Amino acid sequence: KEYSDYQKKLIDLRREAKLGGNFFVEPEAKLLFVVRIVGIIKLSPKPRKVLQLLRLKQLHNGVFLKVNKPILQMLKLVQPYVTYGYPSLKTVRELVYKRGHGKVTKQRIPLTDNQIIADKLGEKGLHGMEDLIHEIYIVGPSFKQAANFLWPFKLSAPRGGFKCKRHGFCEMKGGDWGNREEEINELIARMN
Numbered sequence: 001k002e003y004s005d006y007q008k009k010l011i012d013l014r015r016e017a018k019l020g021g022n023f024f025v026e027p028e029a030k031l032l033f034v035v036r037i038v039g040i041i042k043l044s045p046k047p048r049k050v051l052q053l054l055r056l057k058q059l060h061n062g063v064f065l066k067v068n069k070p071i072l073q074m075l076k077l078v079q080p081y082v083t084y085g086y087p088s089l090k091t092v093r094e095l096v097y098k099r100g101h102g103k104v105t106k107q108r109i110p111l112t113d114n115q116i117i118a119d120k121l122g123e124k125g126l127h128g129m130e131d132l133i134h135e136i137y138i139v140g141p142s143f144k145q146a147a148n149f150l151w152p153f154k155l156s157a158p159r160g161g162f163k164c165k166r167h168g169f170c171e172m173k174g175g176d177w178g179n180r181e182e183e184i185n186e187l188i189a190r191m192n
Contacts, residue, residue, distance in 0.1 A: 003089055003137075028067065029086035030139040033095075033184055035062040035155065035191070037165055037176055038081040047078045055152045056082065060191065062095075062153040066139050080177045083169060085184025092137050096129065098192055101151040108151045120149055155191040 036056040043051075054074065055063050064087075065071050075084060087095075100111040102120060109116060114128035124142035126132050135146045167175025169183070180187065 002134075029181075030067050031086060031092075031137060032065045032067055032071070032075075032084050033062055033087040033091070033188065034065055034075065034082050034084040035184075035187070036060065036082050037162065043081070047081055050074050050078045051081060054078070054082075057152070058154065060155045060157060062155050062188070062191075064092075064136050064147045064150070066143055066147075075179075079168070083177050083180055083184070083187065085180040085187075086182055087188065088182070088185050089133075089137050091185045091188050093133050094192055095153055095188065096133050096136070096150070099153045099155065100129075100132075102149055103151050117149075121145060155188070158187060158190040160190060 034054060034056065036051060036059060039059045040048075051057070054065070055061070065084075075082065096111070101108045102111050102116050103109075104116060104120060111117065111129065117129065117132055118127045121127075121132070121142065124135075124145055126135055126142060126146060132146055132150075134140070135142055136150075140146075162176045164173070164175045165177065167173045168178040169175055169180045170178055
């Protein structure tokens with residue numbers, strides 16, 4: 001309900017701006033989903049370390065991150081090795097339900113039961129799947145704990161393949177690495 005209200009509010013604001021002949025500045029995205037698209041061969045130490053810090057240790061690993069200055073600086077350093085964008089609620093939900101694993105006593109446990117989440121994040125007010133998805137999507141106060149509780153997603157190679165990993169998504173030739181904003185949803189759908 002909260003999401004639909006928020007969407008309605010955005011639509012109203014856009015219409016208002018259009019009527020008044022003004023511009024409506026879209027709200028900045030708060031949530032990033034980052035996928036590693038390059039393996040481990042011939043990586044220089046700095047990007048390797050940054051990918052480690054982002055918990056992207058394997059090819060096709062994905063994590064949710066908050067949009068802030070340090071994270072964006074880190075992503076700049078590893079841009080040719082990752083692709084990222086702003087996931088929609090549907091994408092977040094599908095990822096967590098299908099590929100969600102929790103970190104329980106340093107082990108990767110599939111999220112088969114709400115109890116697993118409640119035991120670990122109960123004191124933060126997250127008692128089940130939907131709470132977890134909500135917290136991640138709105139980047140709430142306990143986002144850090146929630147994102148850290150989720151083991152990095154191990155995705156498959158995308159159906160239909162990548163276009164060209166050597167080139168950036170925003171280059172004229174078209175490629176894969178870098179920021180693909182809303183287009184990430186289509187990629188995740190093929191990888192999930």
